[in-house]
Amino acid sequence: MDLLAFGDTGWGDELGRAMLMTLAVALTAMALGLVIGALGATAKLAGAWPVRLAARLYTTIFRGIPELLIIYLFFFGSSGGAKWVLELFFDSVGYVEVDAFIIGALAVGLISGSYSTEIFRGAAIAVPRGQVEAGMAAGMSRGLILRRILAPQALRFALPGLGNVWQLTLKDTSLIMVTGLVELMRQSYVAAGSSREPFLFYIAAAAIYLGLTSVSGAGFRRAERWAGRGTQQGAGQ
Amino acid sequence: MKFTLMWESLPTLLSGAVLTVQLVALALVIGFGLAVVIALARLGSNPLISGAARFYIFVFRGTPLLLQIFLIYYGLAQFEWVRESIFWLVLKEAYWAAIIALALNTAAYTAELMRGGISGVPKGQVEAALACGMGRITRYRRIILPTAFRQILPAYGNEIILMVKASSLASTITLMEITGIAERIIARTFSPLEVFAVAGAIYLAINFAVTLGVEGLERRYNKGLRLASAAR
Amino acid sequence: MKRLILGAVALVAFSAAGLAQAQAQDLEITIGTEGAFPPWNGTNPNGELFGAEIDLIAALCAEMNATCETVTNDFDSMIPALQAGRFDAIMAAMSITDERRQSISFSNGYFGDPARIAVLDGSPLVGIETVEKLNLDNLDGASQASLDALKAATVGMTIGAQGSTTHSNFIEQILGGDVTLKTYGTQDDLNLDLQAGRIDAAVAENSVWSDLIDSDPSSGIALIGPTLDGGPFGEGIGVGLRQADTDLLAAFNAALAVLKANGTLSRISIEWFGVDASL
Numbered sequence: 001m002d003l004l005a006f007g008d009t010g011w012g013d014e015l016g017r018a019m020l021m022t023l024a025v026a027l028t029a030m031a032l033g034l035v036i037g038a039l040g041a042t043a044k045l046a047g048a049w050p051v052r053l054a055a056r057l058y059t060t061i062f063r064g065i066p067e068l069l070i071i072y073l074f075f076f077g078s079s080g081g082a083k084w085v086l087e088l089f090f091d092s093v094g095y096v097e098v099d100a101f102i103i104g105a106l107a108v109g110l111i112s113g114s115y116s117t118e119i120f121r122g123a124a125i126a127v128p129r130g131q132v133e134a135g136m137a138a139g140m141s142r143g144l145i146l147r148r149i150l151a152p153q154a155l156r157f158a159l160p161g162l163g164n165v166w167q168l169t170l171k172d173t174s175l176i177m178v179t180g181l182v183e184l185m186r187q188s189y190v191a192a193g194s195s196r197e198p199f200l201f202y203i204a205a206a207a208i209y210l211g212l213t214s215v216s217g218a219g220f221r222r223a224e225r226w227a228g229r230g231t232q233q234g235a236g237q
Numbered sequence: 238m239k240f241t242l243m244w245e246s247l248p249t250l251l252s253g254a255v256l257t258v259q260l261v262a263l264a265l266v267i268g269f270g271l272a273v274v275i276a277l278a279r280l281g282s283n284p285l286i287s288g289a290a291r292f293y294i295f296v297f298r299g300t301p302l303l304l305q306i307f308l309i310y311y312g313l314a315q316f317e318w319v320r321e322s323i324f325w326l327v328l329k330e331a332y333w334a335a336i337i338a339l340a341l342n343t344a345a346y347t348a349e350l351m352r353g354g355i356s357g358v359p360k361g362q363v364e365a366a367l368a369c370g371m372g373r374i375t376r377y378r379r380i381i382l383p384t385a386f387r388q389i390l391p392a393y394g395n396e397i398i399l400m401v402k403a404s405s406l407a408s409t410i411t412l413m414e415i416t417g418i419a420e421r422i423i424a425r426t427f428s429p430l431e432v433f434a435v436a437g438a439i440y441l442a443i444n445f446a447v448t449l450g451v452e453g454l455e456r457r458y459n460k461g462l463r464l465a466s467a468a469r
Numbered sequence: 470m471k472r473l474i475l476g477a478v479a480l481v482a483f484s485a486a487g488l489a490q491a492q493a494q495d496l497e498i499t500i501g502t503e504g505a506f507p508p509w510n511g512t513n514p515n516g517e518l519f520g521a522e523i524d525l526i527a528a529l530c531a532e533m534n535a536t537c538e539t540v541t542n543d544f545d546s547m548i549p550a551l552q553a554g555r556f557d558a559i560m561a562a563m564s565i566t567d568e569r570r571q572s573i574s575f576s577n578g579y580f581g582d583p584a585r586i587a588v589l590d591g592s593p594l595v596g597i598e599t600v601e602k603l604n605l606d607n608l609d610g611a612s613q614a615s616l617d618a619l620k621a622a623t624v625g626m627t628i629g630a631q632g633s634t635t636h637s638n639f640i641e642q643i644l645g646g647d648v649t650l651k652t653y654g655t656q657d658d659l660n661l662d663l664q665a666g667r668i669d670a671a672v673a674e675n676s677v678w679s680d681l682i683d684s685d686p687s688s689g690i691a692l693i694g695p696t697l698d699g700g701p702f703g704e705g706i707g708v709g710l711r712q713a714d715t716d717l718l719a720a721f722n723a724a725l726a727v728l729k730a731n732g733t734l735s736r737i738s739i740e741w742f743g744v745d746a747s748l
Binding site (some may be wrong): 003008009010011017020037076077078079080083095096097098100171178180183187190191192193195196198214 | 505511515516540542549551554556655657658661
Binding site (some may be wrong): 060061062064065066067068069070072073075076077080167171172174175177185189190196197200201202203205206209210213214217221 | 243296297298299300301302303304305308311312313315316370398401403404405406408416424429430433434436437440441444445
């Protein structure tokens with residue numbers, strides 16, 4: 001148990017810091033995924049056919065290839081990709097170093113976004129068409145309909161699905177360990193190796209992950225209740 | 238891009254697909270059996286048993302699979318009593334350790350699907366079965382579980398795809414499936430992008446086949462439904 | 470002190486804040502190491518790196534008057550990560566081999582450490598009679614006989630090594646087809662599986678085994694056969710660099726020459742390995 005102590009002799013404080021890193025990557029990736037998801041769903045529902053095709057290609061690839069491979073591809077490809085982009089603007093930039101945090105958040109964010117796209121798309125379809133038509137009849141503009149009618153309701157329908165995507169995203173961050181970023185999985189892996197006590201450290205990491213997933217799960221259930229307030233009443237009319 | 242390298246590594250990577258498919262298939266079969274038991278335990282009236290099932294699902298869905306694999310392969314092997322027990326016959330082999338980890342993981346997700354499916358079986362069907370004098374086991378075997386499975390089939394298709402992807406983590410415990418072979422080729426050629434891209438394409442192809450298979454199965458089931466309703 | 474201007478290698482950092490383009494400036498080097506390979510490079514419970522190479526990095530960077538940052542990376546992706554620009558130099562107990570030279574360049578070697586085969590007590594390999602030192606580039610009659618005895622004794626065995634290493638190459642190329650090779654992400658994982666009895670033997674640097682046995686007297690690990698070098702094991706351990714970075718290569722070689730001449734290299738080796746393994 002000394003091994004889990006805080007301070008110089010134990011790994012407790014390192015695991016704590018690593019947990020914060022896991023949370024930071026997961027939150028960044030989730031936020032990125034939500035933006036991509038909203039764009040992706042819009043593209044799938046309202047885009048011209050090349051846009052729809054691109055969105056479809058994106059979700060097929062990112063949901064069909066193992067997360068580990070996607071992270072590896074970003075890990076080895078990001079520098080070349082960033083160099084290529086920069087050289088559009090500058091003459092020669094030599095080597096471009098991309099931070100492991102950025103690589104991880106980007107890779108997991110794109111995976112997360114591919115799932116969010118489907119969730120948002122399903123939620124938007126679930127909003128009754130009549131309501132959109134009613135908005136049009138009332139002379140609302142497309143933007144106003146999106147803001148006042150479609151988006152708020154779709155968000156409510158999307159919440160349970162997004163809760164699942166968040167759990168997925170949180171767990172996928174464990175794979176970023178291969179990029180060298182010291183998040184919870186890598187820290188417990190390093191500690192397990194150096195102390196030769198894998199069971200202890202993997203159980204400790206599992207407990208921390210369970211804590212994170214259950215706290216955030218409870219948060220999402222609250223959010224669902226909040227978003228669903230008033231709907232019982234509406235049904236009762 | 239080194240296209241010759243991509244082309245040359247394709248057959249070697251494809252040879253790893255055999256192991257990938259084996260891992261996934263065995264994990265799915267074992268996991269599905271386990272899932273039915275857990276789902277029934279979860280729906281049962283005994284609070285202790287349903288609580289245990291609920292805890293199982295909570296733990297396996299709330300932690301990363303990579304952690305579960307490490308825990309089962311490296312974590313358990315740490316204890317002398319595990320190594321001296323009968324379980325060591327299977328846990329000793331990375332192959333079985335991976336299958337066990339994948340099966341335990343998919344069982345938790347599938348149990349939740351099955352729980353929904355079982356609860357969704359129309360009451361009338363169960364009553365009809367009762368009226369026909371079916372026993373409890375026959376009822377589950379002939380009526381409830383098949384109906385539940387048909388209902389969860391689209392969602393289960395997604396679970397199969399998740400398992401195909403998850404099997405890539407078996408490479409972390411020395412197994413030479415697609416990802417493991419890709420890593421070994423990269424160790425020699427130092428061309429990760431090319432090799433991982435080919436590996437990714439193979440996974441996409443497998444998952445495409447899974448999607449087609451599940452869709453075919455759905456059509457077959459639904460055809461039976463249409464026939465049944467037409468006969469009425 | 471020699472101050473170097475980094476012209477060719479402009480480091481562009483892609484930070485969370487956005488693009489920050491560094492101008493040509495004093496030598497700034499990011500060094501990739503593994504952090505899981507004591508006594509070469511390990512990680513302590515403070516999350517800090519330690520080991521012979523960590524001390525060497527400090528000495529080299531002081532000598533080059535460079536600002537160095539050390540990042541950790543898995544060993545098996547070390548060379549692709551160097552080429553992708555994740556860091557500028559590899560110092561991770563990486564042997565200088567012709568195979569790797571096709572992709573990267575190496576500084577002059579700094580430490581030389583032969584490989585050794587480890588087994589669990591009670592293995593049939595314990596007590597095998599061989600020569601003490603076996604150089605695969607220079608096989609005399611006795612060495613060849615020892616190698617043949619080793620090959621015969623390991624037929625059908627499963628032998629482990631860290632992936633992408635000279636050790637896994639040795640198992641594949643020298644021990645050959647009658648042996649099943651298992652590769653691991655880290656030396657720690659290899660140790661765990663050796664101790665769990667999942668593999669019959671394992672190959673790694675002699676110093677790594679000594680460190681493991683010293684730190685844990687009840688490890689149950691025994692070293693067998695000769696110390697191994699030459700052939701697939703290459704020509705000692707060096708700094709791995711991108712082939713284009715010739716200025717950096719010259720800087721490392723110059724600094725290494727100074728550290729060798731003033732005894733720093735020997736001192737670090739004795740401190741961490743107990744012997745002078747400097748080259």
